[in-house]
Amino acid sequence: MEYWNRIYECMPREELTRIQSERLIQTVKRVYHNVPHYREKMQKAGIEPGDIQSLDDLKKLPFTYKQDLRDTYPYGMFAVPLTEIVRIHASSGTTGKPTVVGYTRRDIDTWAEVTARTLVCAGANKDSVVQIAYGYGLFTGGLGIHYGAERIGASVIPISGGNTKRQIQIMKDFGSTILACTPSYALYMAEEMEAMGIKKEDLKLKAGVFGAEPWSEQMREEIERRLGVLAIDIYGLSEVIGPGVASECKFKCGMHIPEDHFIPEIIDPDTEEVLPPGSTGELVFTTITKEGLPLIRYRTRDISSLKYDICECGRTCVRMSKVTGRTDDMLIIRGVNVFPSQIESVLLEVGDTAPHYQLVVKRVDNLDVLEILVEINQSLFSDEVKKLETVEKKIRSAIESVLGISAKVTLVEPKTIERSEGKAKRVIDLRKI
Amino acid sequence: MMVKQISVFLENKSGRLAAVTRVLGSNDIDISALSIADTTDFGILRLIVNDPDKAVRVLKEHGFTVRSTDVIAISVPDRPGGLASALDVLERESIGIEYTYAFVGKKADEALVILRLDNPEKAIETLKKNNIKVLSAEDVYNL
Ligand SMILES: [Zn+2]
Numbered sequence: 001m002e003y004w005n006r007i008y009e010c011m012p013r014e015e016l017t018r019i020q021s022e023r024l025i026q027t028v029k030r031v032y033h034n035v036p037h038y039r040e041k042m043q044k045a046g047i048e049p050g051d052i053q054s055l056d057d058l059k060k061l062p063f064t065y066k067q068d069l070r071d072t073y074p075y076g077m078f079a080v081p082l083t084e085i086v087r088i089h090a091s092s093g094t095t096g097k098p099t100v101v102g103y104t105r106r107d108i109d110t111w112a113e114v115t116a117r118t119l120v121c122a123g124a125n126k127d128s129v130v131q132i133a134y135g136y137g138l139f140t141g142g143l144g145i146h147y148g149a150e151r152i153g154a155s156v157i158p159i160s161g162g163n164t165k166r167q168i169q170i171m172k173d174f175g176s177t178i179l180a181c182t183p184s185y186a187l188y189m190a191e192e193m194e195a196m197g198i199k200k201e202d203l204k205l206k207a208g209v210f211g212a213e214p215w216s217e218q219m220r221e222e223i224e225r226r227l228g229v230l231a232i233d234i235y236g237l238s239e240v241i242g243p244g245v246a247s248e249c250k251f252k253c254g255m256h257i258p259e260d261h262f263i264p265e266i267i268d269p270d271t272e273e274v275l276p277p278g279s280t281g282e283l284v285f286t287t288i289t290k291e292g293l294p295l296i297r298y299r300t301r302d303i304s305s306l307k308y309d310i311c312e313c314g315r316t317c318v319r320m321s322k323v324t325g326r327t328d329d330m331l332i333i334r335g336v337n338v339f340p341s342q343i344e345s346v347l348l349e350v351g352d353t354a355p356h357y358q359l360v361v362k363r364v365d366n367l368d369v370l371e372i373l374v375e376i377n378q379s380l381f382s383d384e385v386k387k388l389e390t391v392e393k394k395i396r397s398a399i400e401s402v403l404g405i406s407a408k409v410t411l412v413e414p415k416t417i418e419r420s421e422g423k424a425k426r427v428i429d430l431r432k433i
Numbered sequence: 434m435m436v437k438q439i440s441v442f443l444e445n446k447s448g449r450l451a452a453v454t455r456v457l458g459s460n461d462i463d464i465s466a467l468s469i470a471d472t473t474d475f476g477i478l479r480l481i482v483n484d485p486d487k488a489v490r491v492l493k494e495h496g497f498t499v500r501s502t503d504v505i506a507i508s509v510p511d512r513p514g515g516l517a518s519a520l521d522v523l524e525r526e527s528i529g530i531e532y533t534y535a536f537v538g539k540k541a542d543e544a545l546v547i548l549r550l551d552n553p554e555k556a557i558e559t560l561k562k563n564n565i566k567v568l569s570a571e572d573v574y575n576l
Contacts, residue, residue, distance in 0.1 A: 376442045376475075376498045383440035383477055383502050383549070384531055385470045410474050413444050415496050 002314070004120040004152065005113070008260045009315045013308075016316070020263055021054040023288035028052045028061070031294050034079040037072050038064075038296060058263065058286060059274050063297045066099060069239065074100040079294050090138045091238045091337065101140070101238050102292040108147065110289050114244030114258045115148025121249045121256065122207040122232040124178050126153030129204070131171055133181035133189075134212065135161045140242030141212055141335075145180045148244065154178070161185065164192045172202055179208040182335050183215040183223060183231070187366035190226035200228035209234045211243060212335040213368075214323055220252075233322060239298055240285045246320050251312045254319025261289045264318060265297070266306055269327040280305045282327050283320065301327045329427055333361060333368045336405050340426040343372060346398045350391065351380045358417045363431040370407040372399065375414050434557045435503040436570045437485040438547065441478040442498040445471060453478060453497065460491045465576040466536035466547060479534070481506075481547065483574040504549045505557055506568040511544045519546070522563045528556045538576065545576075 003009045011019075029049045031038040042048070045062045052061070069077055078085065086105050090098035103111065124130065130149040134141030142160055149156045157174060159167060161181070168189060171179070179186065186208055193200075205227055211234035223231045235255050236243035240262060246255035257264050262285050266275045269282040283304045287295045303325040306318050331338045340359060348354045356375040361368060372395065374380075380391050392409045399407045418425050443449045450469070457464060457480075466481035482488045485501055492499045509515040523530065531549040538545040545568070550556045560567050 378498060378500070381440075381442055381498045381500055383438070383479060383500060385472060385477060388475070388477070389472065411442070412475075413442060413449075413496075414498055416444070 004117045009317055011316055013316060016259055017055055019260055020288060024055060024058060025052055027288050027294050031079055031296060035077060037068060037076055061296050063299050064295055065299050069099045070097055073097050077293055078102050080104055080291055085292055089140045089238055099239060104291040107290055107292050110261060111144055111241050111244060112147035112151040114241065114261060115144050116151040117258055118209060118234055118244050118247035119148050119152060121247045122178060122209050123230065123250065124152060124154055128154040128178050129174060129176045130154045130178040130180060131157040131159055131176035133159055133161055133167055133185060140238040144242035144244055164189060168193050168196060168198060172198055175204040177204050177206045179205055182212045183210040183219055184213060184366050184368065186210055186223050186227060205229045207232060211235055213332045237300060239295060240287060249311060249313040249315065253311060254307050254321055256315050256317050256319055259317045262287055264306055264320060277306055277308050303327060331361060331427060333370050334405055336403055338403055342402055346395060346402055347374065349398065350394050353377060353379055355380060356417050358426060358428060360428045361431055372407050372409050373412050373417060374409060375417055376411050377414065434505060434567050434569055435553060436481060436506050436573050437501045438504040439480050439485050439488050439499055439501045441492060443476045443478050445474060445476055456491055456495045457488060462488050465573060468534035481573055503553050504547050505553055506573045507546050507560060508543045508566040508568055509546060511542050515544060516546060519560065519565045522559055522565065523556060526559045528552050
């Protein structure tokens with residue numbers, strides 16, 4: 001099985017453009033009439049649905065931001081009534097409120113289609129045994145890949161994350177051929193395997209689809225060597241659909257985007273101008289088949305570039321490069337989105353004033369480790385050790401309940417956190433990616 | 434009878450204790466007792482000095498996080514069980530001890546001890562009633 005959907009994956013560009021134009025026109029009409037938030041935005045920009053005649057008119061449309069989803073929490077951006085929504089997912093909230101996404105029955109179908117393409121890109125077929133070690137639940141990772149794997153007729157092991165020894169035992173006993181998880185978890189599994197005395201030759205693994213966090217070529221080589229697999233980079237974000245937004249093929253030269261569903265653009269994040277093909281800038285997506293939560297020019301904040309030449313695999317759809325950074329200060333730690341502002345609000349709750357702080361992220365034994373340095377101040381300080389330790393513990397547990405990840409909290413002396421132009425440097429990312 | 438102790442937050446890295454003593458020394462502040470409580474990441478330096486208000490001011494000026502707390506200083510006979518009798522008195526009255534440390538006095542037959550208590554006023558009254566010598570602030574600052 002070379003392709004999952006040869007017609008669309010290998011469609012000549014002119015034909016694809018025609019389909020994209022048609023679908024874009026329909027989407028704009030639909031959101032204008034069904035989503036007051038979009039209508040207001042378009043009216044403010046002086047645009048009516050009739051102004052969008054083809055793909056070339058896409059750049060006239062106003063952008064959509066994560067903030068729009070927060071402002072209309074929970075269902076304000078949905079373009080269909082709840083009776084037509086069959087699934088709700090949500091990403092972790094940045095200021096307490098999560099980003100809510102809804103799928104109609106057809107959206108779930110589309111999702112299965114795009115994740116099926118992802119898995120086939122990695123060489124999966126109906127004989128594959130797909131072990132899904134992405135988290136299930138509100139996170140889109142697990143169920144997204146799950147539907148794609150079922151769609152191609154593979155045998156699915158919905159094991160979810162964690163419980164590593166059992167994962168490995170099952171991988172060996174059940175003969176899993178495809179592994180889906182975060183790249184750092186794949187490496188962690190490789191280590192556990194070695195500790196358990198299980199060799200890669202004892203497994204039937206052929207390939208892995210790894211995403212939800214940034215990773216390097218060097219990490220890819222290590223995963224491929226230690227697990228004996230083809231390691232494929234995949235990309236997705238819940239607002240657009242979840243996993244399935246882009247995937248590498250075996251030639252590993254950028255991630256193919258199913259352009260019959262999502263139109264990517266690269267813009268200059270400051271001037272907001274659309275940049276020519278090949279330029280590096282912020283990735284923006286417009287969904288053209290989604291019913292529940294259509295997105296018009298959604299600002300991902302991810303920095304990437306697009307390649308339109310035909311891939312060696314024969315697919316004509318555009319490829320995006322690995323995400324090389326963010327246009328905001330968001331960090332991805334063990335697959336969880338973390339904004340410094342979240343840490344700041346936790347610290348404000350603990351002390352009378354917001355102390356200076358810094359987030360230091362390292363990768364230790366292939367696992368992201370977050371340390372939060374907090375400058376002591378008069379209101380946090382006590383002459384008793386146990387009171388200071390209580391402060392640390394309070395911050396640690398508040399961070400854990402807000403972000404769902406553990407962090408080490410270290411109290412440091414005042415003025416020891418580096419300032420630049422009077423502003424503290426909030427994030428030190430020491431991960432070699 | 435209350436003695437002002439100053440506490441300074443210190444990160445566990447070399448040179449920090451020296452920095453504090455340097456600031457105090459160059460400002461003519463004498464240290465009569467000193468103790469450090471530390472964890473893996475940080476320590477709390479506790480000091481009894483001859484001019485606590487000035488010490489707090491100059492240390493703050495040098496960017497240290499400082500606070501002053503009321504502690505009491507007692508003198509107990511320098512023999513086995515000498516401290517125990519004082520602690521027994523406090524325990525009988527249910528006065529909790531947050532921490533304690535000893536320091537050097539000038540007389541050979543007495544041991545001097547600093548106590549940080551949850552109810553220092555009541556402690557002073559109780560200790561005196563039981564004939565335990567509580568030192569005045571002046572006594573301690575000038576040791
Ligand atoms: Zn390809």
